[in-house]
Amino acid sequence: MTLPHDLLAVGSGGVVGFVLGLVGGGGSILAVPLLVYVVGVPSPHVAIGTSAIAVAVSAAANLVGHARAQTVKWPCAVTFAIAGMAGATIGAQLGKMVDGARLLTLFGLLMVAIGLLMLRPRKSGGDPDVRLRRETMPQMLPSLIGIGLAVGALSGFFGIGGGFLIVPGLIGATAMPLINAIGSSLVSVTVLGLTTSVSYAWSGLVDWPLAGLFIAGGMLGGFVGTRLARRLAVHKHALSRIFSGTVVTVGLYVVIRSLSAS
Secondary structure (H helix, E strand, C coil): CCHHHHHHHHHHHHHHHHHHHHHCCCHHHHHHHHHHHHHCCCCHHHHHHHHHHHHHHHHHHHHHHHHHCCCCCHHHHHHHHHHHHHHHHHHHHHHHHCCHHHHHHHHHHHHHHHHHHCCCCCCCCCCCCCCCCCCCHHHHHHHHHHHHHHHHHHHHHHCCCCHHHHHHHHHHHHCCCHHHHHHHHHHHHHHHHHHHHHHHHHCCCCCHHHHHHHHHHHHHHHHHHHHHHHHCHHHHHHHHHHHHHHHHHHHHHHHHHHHHHC
């Protein structure tokens, strides 16, 4: 790799980390387009495999802070993650079987859908005392497993962390508060990212030096984004809307670009 290529990789990782720190999620959806169109990774499959490991590392780092703050509902989070891991294994295998150009088209459509979903206001209520125990298992377990499998399959197929799918999924399955859903979702994002990256690495579809540069950039960008987020806290909703519009726009670009190339 050349110096300009390395700088583009670090810079692209920095963009993802910056967005994650600034608006609290969603940045990983930009990883694959950045790797393909900015860094110049020729294979969408390599871009997905490489971004998956970067997403997993970023989520694991953020999970430490949430665990210390005791915002993780561990039994619910682990159950969801195990179901998601099974789904991600299936999704990753299916994703590798799909033509690269078609996969990018589908990825772009997913970006548009997620960007629109991000515009919906999040409910801050919920039951802070919710627990997965013997009495609540008949009600919560089917939802946790079913939604976990579905989200995991999408995560593995597209190589994304899936946080914006996991958070509402956990709330829908358990009625836990938003802060607990965000903290608990990081368990699944870490596990799903690792599951997807292992599957792609097994097929030789991970660029490890590039992943290292991307992760390094992500850590730097995350530090800057987190500090800026504290100063712009009053504008959080406006920032989320701007980012949602960016995701939709990039998604449409990916769809148009991939369709014109096919």
